[in-house]
Amino acid sequence: MDLDALKRDLDGLKVEDNPALVQQKSRDFYWYSPVLKRQLDHVTADLVVSPRDEAEVIRVLAACHRHHVPVTPRGTGTGNYGQAMPLSGGVVLSLAEMNVVSTIAPGRVVCGPGAIIAEIDRATRAHSGQELRMHPSTYATASIGGFIAGGSGGVGSINFGGLRDFGNVLRLQVVTMEAEPQVLELTGEDLHKVTHAYGTNGIITEVEMPLTAAYDWVDVIVAFDDFDAAARYGNALACQDGILTKLVTPVAAPAPWLYFKRHQKFLREGQSVVVCMVAPQSLDAFRAFSRREVAEIVYDSTLVADRKGLPPAYELAWNHTTLRALRVDPSITYLQSLYPFPNQLDLVRKVDGMFPGEVMSHLEFVRFDGNITCFGLPLVKFTTEERLDEIIRTYEDNGCPIFNPHRYTLEEGGMKQTDEVQLAFKRRADPQGLLNPGKMIAWEHPEYDFRSGKTFLFKGLERVG
């Protein structure tokens, strides 16, 4: 890597080479995982380049291609699988400054990849009472491009499923990593080529996303003496077709009282909860439903005058549940599971229940292929990596797929198989393999046996580590 030559070629662009600042921008929330923390703690880029528009992205990619310098794209670094960490050093391409919201129309918004999700919603709400269909719990800080490239769903998935589903991303503009980078427009089936690919096969420079009606969502917490009742209530609420919710999140005791510190005053020790976001026009029906289910509403943001210091409901949910637990007890980590429909409640009871005192249930109800079911983000008291793998195997042996958040590769954190569409697109868009090296096993090690049970160790990481 001739970094000096590269820097000369980048003259006039915003380039950072202060090692402390570069390291800061080379990290994400990988430390959620003790495994990734051990593996990735030393990872850093050589430079951070912050293009202001697509033309500058093209310049950076052409220059890096010329000098064989790896490029790892980054939004705001709120992922927690090391998605945005530059395993082979080189350039971190920060897209944070490409954050313009350029077009808002009924049902759609066009913006730069670096636009913060909450900022997009602020603009679309002010424009026409619209908001994005879904967002991660890092709503306030995550970029839309990072969400598309490294996320999968979240708050709002109860209505619209996941980002992978047809229609949840409308259009992506992508720049390829070639001597002469090309700009491609992807729609329809082609979107799958680059969504959730960690930026391994193209740099997203513009996104068009669907919008839905924005409401002043009401945060509600419903409490139960046993978790099974909470899970059943959450499932039944999610099945209420006329009650518009955006979040239905059961969390098992003792987590709510221990980890939701700022809401502790509304809870009793030992309570399991369901954290909800409810549309204001559905609140009366929500209360009637909860009364019928003999469920106790312990917090309702419309009835609490002083909400200062209280985080919004979505910051108790999805990966923020883990974050809150981690802050109180650093030995906590988590898993990501799916409890396939229609047996979700039985599977939760059975599989989560196999690890008393070690696993605390945390469910997120979603629509999945037309049905209501739940993902799990169970909190796990971490002891050893071997024990964590044992727990994962138990889930999978019982029919609950695990999307392993302790792996930095696409495949190991996902479907444990080659994504032929993304691989084929990488061959075209990044023939030299310079984009986010080490994240796509199918590219790095085509013969890799995903069923070996071993963790893939990227050679770049070996060398640097």
Added chain:
Amino acid sequence: MDLDALKRDLDGLKVEDNPALVQQKSRDFYWYSPVLKRQLDHVTADLVVSPRDEAEVIRVLAACHRHHVPVTPRGTGTGNYGQAMPLSGGVVLSLAEMNVVSTIAPGRVVCGPGAIIAEIDRATRAHSGQELRMHPSTYATASIGGFIAGGSGGVGSINFGGLRDFGNVLRLQVVTMEAEPQVLELTGEDLHKVTHAYGTNGIITEVEMPLTAAYDWVDVIVAFDDFDAAARYGNALACQDGILTKLVTPVAAPAPWLYFKRHQKFLREGQSVVVCMVAPQSLDAFRAFSRREVAEIVYDSTLVADRKGLPPAYELAWNHTTLRALRVDPSITYLQSLYPFPNQLDLVRKVDGMFPGEVMSHLEFVRFDGNITCFGLPLVKFTTEERLDEIIRTYEDNGCPIFNPHRYTLEEGGMKQTDEVQLAFKRRADPQGLLNPGKMIAWEHPEYDFRSGKTFLFKGLERVG
């Protein structure tokens, strides 16, 4: 009935007693059913009274109570179970003039019961890009109060379920039939007391309904060479969580080519179709999905410049499918069936398939208790009432409940059992039994055996008939 005394008491109100005009306002679309046509053809009221506001409704009800005159409320008479037909004569209370849209806010609209559904949407669209969650195929002419009192769901139920579901009606104001009529406000669980009660236990004078985002829905017809493929496509489309549709309606050959006359030029004889309404922002994803399913889009309203004379997609669906068939072949009638999840496709194939040449499948995909399933409104070549009953029994014996559209009572057209909540409310709100007599069997004949297999014949109807 001392009608002269009543008329004196109604002085100053809008009262019609011209027999021809009164008979016109005493009818609905009951003639869809050859059975109801035979039973109800002679039914007529003595007067039509058209109050302009709630105070006038109270005056009418007090006066009718005083003179023991039955009152049958009516919106615009687009129901087709004789809901609005005055079986004991007396007064038809036309609420068509109480049609003011008074408040529009995010997610909600308040209006009079006589407001036409399409007019409400026109106002809410202009105000803030919103529309009602669901509407019948008689969108252009049906009143909102009639829809709530006599309907159950329709276009939009694919997203929000039915009117019976928590949250799909927000608030109803109701006037009781007493010496001194009371005004009651119903919300939450209490709404069930008067929704789908045909106005037997209170007169709705104001409604508050939830709104959702309005879009310029795109009408699409997808065609198939066999109906099974059409049904499977419809089910799979309805399960696409990210593709926003408002209507997914499979109709079996030969009906589309025979009965959708104005769309015939887009079809081939022998084709089965799926009629859809798709949000514009979902159209690209819809096309990609259809391509993957190897489905042929034969009509797309965005690609047909001259749409003059083409009815909107929703006027090919729900009860309009029947209407179109009836217009071409007066021997056609229909049934209403539910194919319970998760066996809907197998049940459609099995049960509809038992009557080749006699029953043509027509499905409407909906959300039902959180799942995607379908109702059926199969077209039936009518021969005799006995044969129709035989077909109904076959459906029910095979696990497909029939909501019989050839009965004018709430129970026989619905769950075939007493609705204790509505009955209790009627005891309070209409102690003399003057509201829409003959429609609630539980009131007229408390000992009636719903399992007898016989049709309930209202004594008032016997007397008049």
